[in-house]
Amino acid sequence: MNHPGPAAAPDRDQTRRLPLGTREGAVQQCRDFSRRALLDWQWPAVDRADRPDDEQVAVFEDVLLMVSELVTNACLHTPGGPRELRLRWDTVRLRVEVSDASPFPPELRPSADRGQPGGHGLRVVDRLARAWGSRPEDGGKSVWLEVSSPLEHRP
Template identity: 85%
Template sequence: MTRPETVPAPDRDQTRRLALSTSAGAVQQCRDFSRQALLDWHWLAVDGDGWPDDEQVAVFEDVLLMVSELVTNACLHTPGGPRELRLRWDTVRLLVEVSDGSPVPPQLRPFADPGLPGGHGLRVVDRLARAWGSRPEDGGKSVWLEVSSPLNHRA
């Protein structure tokens, strides 16, 4: 069995964009798109035994969860749902942006009852992302988050 090789990070920014026209299926589509981008960018670089380390796997999965949360919020709380998902990686950090048609910025709700559904998405993003926020964009807004690259966490 051949093991994948460790591949160095790119030496320049890389950006991926996914235009969205409907909320139907948007969360899964954005997760799949993000998963492929992270794999293409070798976010699961392997060690000498051919396996990614636990930290890389955890950050990889956290990114997919946070993408799901931002897209879900756009689906639930904005007319027309999300417009676009953008991923930008500069080898040090990943910037995730979800744009939508509502100018209303998201607000972190007070702590919700953990036994009840809903109201936890931005709290998850707040805990996992290095930073997050929103900014006006084309009559709506872009909600963004930053994640540090897991590839050099041992350095």
């Protein structure tokens, strides 16, 4: 039986794109797409005992949460919902971008009422991402965030 050798290191500067046509199911679709991409890029890496490092798993889960938040915001606050999810991995950082048709940049609310739903998503992104923002794109915008590589943290 042939056993695969060690996984190859990811090529520098890989990009994955997911065009989106509807709000329905977009959040789960983007989470699943992101999960597959991160696993392909060996997030999180496993140690010699085939166990993922706890810190790497935490960053992996944080990325999926932040993807959900950006896509949810586009679903709730923009005409037509999200247009596309882009993930760009260059072995040093991950950049996540969600494009939509609204030209208005998202605003971080000063403080959301903790007892009320909504208004917390960008606060979560602001705390977990290395950086985030938005830029104009094709009559709308792209909201982006960046996360440093968790692969520097070794068990």
